[in-house]
Amino acid sequence: MLKRNKPDCADLIAKAKLGDSDAFADIIKQYYGLVMHYLLGMGVKHSDAEDVAQEAFITLFRKIDQVTNPSTFTAWLLRISRNLFIDKLRKEKKIDVSGSQFELELLSSNLSPESEVVSNSEVSDIFAGLKSRERVILELRVFQNMSFAEIGEVQGMTEGNVRLVFHRLISKLRDRLANEFGKV
Amino acid sequence: MDEKECKNVTEQLTDPKNLTEAGKKHIKVCKKCATTVSLLLTLKAGPTPTAGLVPSPTFVNSVLAGIGIKSAVASSAATSTATATSKTVVTVAVALGLATAVGLGLTLGTDDSFNNILKNQKSESAKRNIIEIELLELEALKNIKSPVLKFDSPANETK
Numbered sequence: 084m085l086k087r088n089k090p091d092c093a094d095l096i097a098k099a100k101l102g103d104s105d106a107f108a109d110i111i112k113q114y115y116g117l118v119m120h121y122l123l124g125m126g127v128k129h130s131d132a133e134d135v136a137q138e139a140f141i142t143l144f145r146k147i148d149q150v151t152n153p154s155t156f157t158a159w160l161l162r163i164s165r166n167l168f169i170d171k172l173r174k175e176k177k178i179d180v181s182g183s184q185f186e187l188e189l190l191s192s193n194l195s196p197e198s199e200v201v202s203n204s205e206v207s208d209i210f211a212g213l214k215s216r217e218r219v220i221l222e223l224r225v226f227q228n229m230s231f232a233e234i235g236e237v238q239g240m241t242e243g244n245v246r247l248v249f250h251r252l253i254s255k256l257r258d259r260l261a262n263e264f265g266k267v
Numbered sequence: 268m269d270e271k272e273c274k275n276v277t278e279q280l281t282d283p284k285n286l287t288e289a290g291k292k293h294i295k296v297c298k299k300c301a302t303t304v305s306l307l308l309t310l311k312a313g314p315t316p317t318a319g320l321v322p323s324p325t326f327v328n329s330v331l332a333g334i335g336i337k338s339a340v341a342s343s344a345a346t347s348t349a350t351a352t353s354k355t356v357v358t359v360a361v362a363l364g365l366a367t368a369v370g371l372g373l374t375l376g377t378d379d380s381f382n383n384i385l386k387n388q389k390s391e392s393a394k395r396n397i398i399e400i401e402l403l404e405l406e407a408l409k410n411i412k413s414p415v416l417k418f419d420s421p422a423n424e425t426k
């Protein structure tokens with residue numbers, strides 16, 4: 084069956100603004116994986132990532148009326164998630180943010196194993212073995228049609244680096260597809 | 268083929284703006300880019316790369332409670348994603364068929380088929396387009412050996 088039960092984002096936001104609880108739940112279901120992989124890709128431990136994600140959705144929903152452009156919704160949600168995580172680290176004094184040059188890359192010293200190895204629950208599929216950060220970049224570009232500059236901004240990477248990772252990924256997946264089918 | 272040109276085409280294919288004429292011409296003679304088209308069609312027809320992680324009902328309910336909604340809606344939290352992850356042999360076979368057809372320089376059908384499919388984020392419409400292409404490409408597909416899809420249906424990803 085070809086049915087893919089993925090409601091339109093703009094539609095969900097409109098319904099959520101009217102207080103539709105199903106719309107809120109659908110937004111959570113639709114974006115949970117992205118937010119979680121985004122946080123895991125930054126080196127957040129799974130349990131912490133769930134806490135941050137939960138807080139991010141709550142923050143987002145409380146400000147849902149401010150969403151005027153659904154196309155910027157994803158970037159906004161990820162920015163909220165990142166800021167909440169940084170706040171959490173600040174509170175726990177795990178990072179020094181006193182310097183002027185705070186880069187997300189610095190967080191990698193606290194990398195959790197989850198950021199390298201994707202959940203065991205995921206069965207073999209075309210994305211098998213991809214790191215969380217790679218999944219997020221692929222999703223933002225292919226499924227959300229975000230520009231490399233926008234992706235760089237939310238990922239704390241340069242536009243050039245995002246391009247580099249993206250093309251490497253496409254090349255990897257293209258080879259995988261070709262191998263699966265034994266030719267092309 | 269010029270690697271730089273192939274990368275440029277890949278970027279166009281994943282951009283909401285249309286493919287340029289030069290890009291379309293390039294795809295018709297470049298096997299690598301034809302495979303990229305196939306890959307993108309396959310990806311668009313299936314789950315997103317992050318769809319494997321699904322929220323528990325407890326998670327959904329906690330968020331809803333956080334904004335003052337007491338709800339039992341979350342009892343089937345994983346359902347929609349599980350449905351979303353179903354992939355069919357037909358879709359992938361057609362996607363590959365399209366790319367192979369392009370790679371062989373066969374007729375592509377409507378001129379803007381790529382753009383209609385690739386820029387479309389609404390999967391239902393994307394599938395309609397894929398099916399339309401299936402009809403358009405039937406002749407071309409007759410001579411193409413159908414691939415055997417090895418990817419599991421990830422419905423069991425959701426515990």
Ligand SMILES: [Zn+2]
Pocket residue numbers: 268272273274276293297298299300301
């Ligand atoms: Zn090419």
